[in-house]
Amino acid sequence: MTTTSAPFAQRWAIIVGASSPVGMAIAVHLAQQYGMHVVLHYFRNRSAVVTTRRQIRQIAPTTRTLLMRADLTRVSGIERLGGRVLEHPDVTDIGCVAYLASWFSAIPWDRVQYADFQRAVHIHGWAPLRLIQYLEPLLRAPGRLMFFSDAGTRFGYPRYAAYTATKAILDHWTRLLARALSPRGVTVHAIAPYWIAHPRSTGPAETDQLRYGEPATLSTILQAVDLIMRSGGALTGQTIALESGRGLG
Secondary structure, eight states: OOGGGTTTTTOEEEEETTTSHHHHHHHHHHHHHHOOEEEEEESSOHHHHHHHHHHHHHHOTTOOEEEEEOOTTSHHHHHHHHHHHHHOTTOOOEEEEEEOOOOOOOOOGGGOOHHHHHHHHIIIIIHHHHHHHHHGGGEEEEEEEEEEOOGGGGTOOGGGHHHHHHHHHHHHHHHHHHHHHGGGTEEEEEEEESOEEOTTOOOSOHHHHTSSSOOEEHHHHHHHHHHHHHSHHHHTTEEEEEOTTGGGO
16 A cells, blocks of 8 residues: 555545446555545446455455446436445545446447436436435545446447447546545546456457557556545546547547
């Protein structure tokens, strides 16, 4: 554990969507490098968060981990998760919230139905805001709030209309909440990969991967997390785009 961990050691990190490869990596990283206790949220993939808990116990035996299941596509699921964290007797000081929950919908713009858009806007727009409303009383300085957006929101892909349109809400919440939470010493950020290379990923065709640069890796994302954790004040309100130069045109 480095000296940079001191402001976060023994505090809680809430990982929303911890069963994804990125969520698993961030949970282990925050426990190992910053000495944080971790809440691992999941919906269907319990085995992934059980594996993550096992990894954390191996590298940081004194770290506490809590597993919490909730369906964030339902209002009741959001309320359940927020209430369980807020009321848990062990969770009294939150130092970091990472929101990775997502609904990826490869639906072209001319086939998007109301139900598709409603589902996407619910999990990318309403759920993160409502959870922060719940958790804000326990978020204390220095605090870090990280959303996971998508660099595709900058370009507007017709094949992923509902997904990219609603992911852009997270960029807006980043700016809005950075202003709202600044007086409390809580900084707010977004990390926006275009495509993430990891062993289980199935990304664009090889020619697209290499067209501008290289895809983001889990290591790249953890470097962005470290940048946020260690110098959050100067970066608050910013979206860090990991898009291999696609924005250059």
